[in-house]
Amino acid sequence: MQAVGRLTPRSGFELRYGMASVREVQRDYSLTGVETSVAIASGLANGQWWQADISPARLKELSARSNGRAAIDMTLWVVLLVGSGILAWTLRSSWWALPAFGIYGALYGGAADARWHECGHGTAFKSGRLNDLFYYPACFMLARQPLFWRWSHFRHHTDTIVRGRDAEIVFQRPASIPKTLFAFTHLSGGPQMMAGTVRTALGQLTDVDRELIPPDDLRRLVTHARIFASIWLAAVVASVATATLWPVLFIGGPTIYGAWLVLFFGLTQHAGLQENVLDHRYSTRTVLMNPVFRFLYLNMNYHVEHHMFPTVPYYNLPRLHAEIRDQLAPPNPNTVHAYREIFNAFKHQSVDPDWEIPDRQVPELPGRRAQIAQVTEWAGADGRTDLGPSDLEPGELRPVRIDGVDFVLARTDEGDHVLADRMCTHGEADLASGLVLGCEIECPKHNGRFDLRTGEPTRKPVREPLGVRPVSVSNGRLYLG
Numbered sequence: 001m002q003a004v005g006r007l008t009p010r011s012g013f014e015l016r017y018g019m020a021s022v023r024e025v026q027r028d029y030s031l032t033g034v035e036t037s038v039a040i041a042s043g044l045a046n047g048q049w050w051q052a053d054i055s056p057a058r059l060k061e062l063s064a065r066s067n068g069r070a071a072i073d074m075t076l077w078v079v080l081l082v083g084s085g086i087l088a089w090t091l092r093s094s095w096w097a098l099p100a101f102g103i104y105g106a107l108y109g110g111a112a113d114a115r116w117h118e119c120g121h122g123t124a125f126k127s128g129r130l131n132d133l134f135y136y137p138a139c140f141m142l143a144r145q146p147l148f149w150r151w152s153h154f155r156h157h158t159d160t161i162v163r164g165r166d167a168e169i170v171f172q173r174p175a176s177i178p179k180t181l182f183a184f185t186h187l188s189g190g191p192q193m194m195a196g197t198v199r200t201a202l203g204q205l206t207d208v209d210r211e212l213i214p215p216d217d218l219r220r221l222v223t224h225a226r227i228f229a230s231i232w233l234a235a236v237v238a239s240v241a242t243a244t245l246w247p248v249l250f251i252g253g254p255t256i257y258g259a260w261l262v263l264f265f266g267l268t269q270h271a272g273l274q275e276n277v278l279d280h281r282y283s284t285r286t287v288l289m290n291p292v293f294r295f296l297y298l299n300m301n302y303h304v305e306h307h308m309f310p311t312v313p314y315y316n317l318p319r320l321h322a323e324i325r326d327q328l329a330p331p332n333p334n335t336v337h338a339y340r341e342i343f344n345a346f347k348h349q350s351v352d353p354d355w356e357i358p359d360r361q362v363p364e365l366p367g368r369r370a371q372i373a374q375v376t377e378w379a380g381a382d383g384r385t386d387l388g389p390s391d392l393e394p395g396e397l398r399p400v401r402i403d404g405v406d407f408v409l410a411r412t413d414e415g416d417h418v419l420a421d422r423m424c425t426h427g428e429a430d431l432a433s434g435l436v437l438g439c440e441i442e443c444p445k446h447n448g449r450f451d452l453r454t455g456e457p458t459r460k461p462v463r464e465p466l467g468v469r470p471v472s473v474s475n476g477r478l479y480l481g
């Protein structure tokens with residue numbers, strides 16, 4: 001799928017910003033600028049996204065998490081990390097230390113990214129504590145402030161590549177190939193992120209911190225930053241005291257010299273693709289990769305699938321891909337192909353920021369949301385609302401409408417029935433396409449969770465309780481109350 005150049009004679013960029021040269025005007029990607037107002041006014045912010053059609057039962061199956069499977073991958077990563085570190089130390093007096101440090105750095109400052117990501121979603125392990133156990137160290141390795149990045153990633157999933165809303169648009173337009181290549185060194189980004197953490201440690205919060213993070217999380221943001229900054233300071237002091245670079249080459253330094261791997265994989269996710277579109281098939285890329293890359297990247301090469309169904313853990317993404325690939329754009333067949341496409345797009349977008357990769361071959365299909373909208377309506381009778389036959393399987397969800405109001409009927413894995421509000425209290429995602437996990441329901445958008453028995457939030461980002469009502473079973477039928 002070779003992209004072909006196309007220059008629009010009078011682009012939307014020119015219409016929006018006047019006729020100034022694209023090299024003179026940078027698009028506004030800030031979260032508080034003109035594009036933010038545009039995104040909100042046009043319905044792009046917190047919009048309804050296209051989803052591939054997949055049966056709820058199959059999605060639930062694919063969304064199952066396994067402590068054992070994640071433990072194998074995490075243990076292998078830790079063993080390789082420690083092993084390469086020991087090797088680098090053993091070889092420190094020879095030039096062979098260089099490749100050993102190269103591997104150590106890539107595992108530390110590069111492969112940590114995928115671990116950070118999966119554990120941040122809470123989908124790697126079944127256990128929330130095990131996810132946290134790896135989330136915080138991975139944040140440290142990447143110099144990412146844990147709460148800032150947790151909340152910014154929620155926003156990335158809400159408003160993927162929507163200008164003025166998504167804080168994680170790394171490759172902005174007009175594209176710049178020299179800047180992109182320089183980004184691989186992380187010589188600018190790495191020190192900036194570390195300096196930002198130090199500023200937070202000193203209590204200096206930014207407008208973006210306050211925009212993204214709820215006020216009661218700000219204190220913990222500062223605490224984490226102080227812990228991270230203290231460890232870096234200890235490594236620097238140790239280096240000064242021993243008059244060697246070894247301490248910083250092992251701690252802190254790999255955040256910079258190993259980060260090329262984050263860029264190497266991360267560039268393939270959205271770079272060169274369409275902004276401001278509520279369909280991941282246009283803004284996100286799936287690339288078929290070899291098993292080594294997929295281990296380092298934890299299958300995030302199936303990036304369209306991940307964005308569309310974030311409840312599915314990384315080890316099930318290849319199966320999800322097989323299930324829905326006919327509804328998506330064809331994947332890039334390999335990494336080289338993806339890079340050709342990206343740099344060709346950058347070449348055009350450096351001149352015309354409105355240039356898009358032509359012919360993504362996205363099939364025109366109604367998608368899942370249209371089918372979920374087919375709700376069952378039941379009228380009230382004798383003071384009790386009849387919710388239909390009690391044929392829900394444990395873990396099943398069914399959208400229902402009562403007197404014109406939408407709800408979701410859920411059956412917990414324990415077998416109890418509950419009638420819950422259909423919209424998530426965080427971002428108004430449709431819980432009818434969520435996931436029942438035991439007695440909880442997980443939101444399909446940001447993996448926030450509610451206890452179905454009480455409606456109380458049990459996992460961020462949800463903070464407001466969900467309305468839930470008990471449902472009884474009588475003579476094979478369900479009744480509200």
Ligand code: FES
Pocket residue numbers: 424425426427428429443444445446447448449460461462
């Ligand atoms: S919309 Fe964010 S957790 Fe539901």
